[in-house]
Amino acid sequence: MTEPTSTRNLDQYGAPEVPWSFPRDLLATKTAGTDLTFFIGTVRPGGRPHSAGVGAVWVDDALYFKSGPATRRARNLSANPACTASVRLPGIDLVLEGDAHRVTDSATLERVAAVYRSGGWPATVEGDALTAPFTAPSAGPPPWHLYRLTLHTAFGVGGAEQAGATRWDFAH
Template sequence: MTDKDFAPASTTNLDRYGSPELPWSRPRDVLVEDTPGVDLTFFLATVRPDGRPHSAGVGAVWLDGALYFTSGPGTRKSRNLAANPACSVSVRLRGIDLVLEGTAHRVTDVSTLERAAAVYRSGGWPASAADGGLTASYSAPSAGPAPWHLYRLTLDTAVGVATAEPYGATRWDFRR
């Protein structure tokens, strides 16, 4: 399946000023073009076991129609995802602010790890697949030691608010 084959099941126009709904292709194409080469900051929101929220920056890339991100196995975000995989990821893209909601699942198959590592390397992070995760000579100071877990976000919904013309706001529902 290619990115262009992956389409939302439904869309809802959230714009209150008369702008038409935005096509999913708008944020998807920016994710394809700009990850990992453009300096984007992705924020992962998870839920602690006691119900309190947690948010942290993650290194993320768009690959094969999905968002992938890394996290050290001992970090709060990885521990939260182990207990509850529901999460959201927010990012400001060229011309559109985007929130992706769904469930994150750890990826351990070597083929996907190697493809993700290649995408990360193309953006300047010298990642490689090893020990059921990704490894490199460095990562975020708070990531802990390698290997780092790779997660795939399975989308339920996404919300985009355009910050450049054509303006608008749309929710895309991917649940089938």
């Protein structure tokens, strides 16, 4: 399991640190079957930011998302893998920072495609990419490349159930 190497309480109102297990367990249980939009932030070659909504899934303790090879997101990631993934989960807003790299091994592609299928998107593996009869228009035409986010840092701001604000750092 991906565990933080350090945790810092950012809450200024006295709430305790939010344990990493809270957002991690939500990612593991909510990303496949819940209608969540993740926003992937990348850096354009000139340094300007770019953000786009994507469907993402948490598989084997990592975040995976897809993108057409001609999209701005994919072109940015090929030049600079640094990115963010932001999402509002039940009870906590979460920002994940790290590096995203394309996944091409068939075992991982098959495992992630199965999770996408369990959530209602009929993904299949074709060569070293994913395909399906449909996807979000922002993904571009098939086939879609799969990316894995390697976590460096995460920030969470909890709501009523898990109040607090916390930063988690991860070894990379």
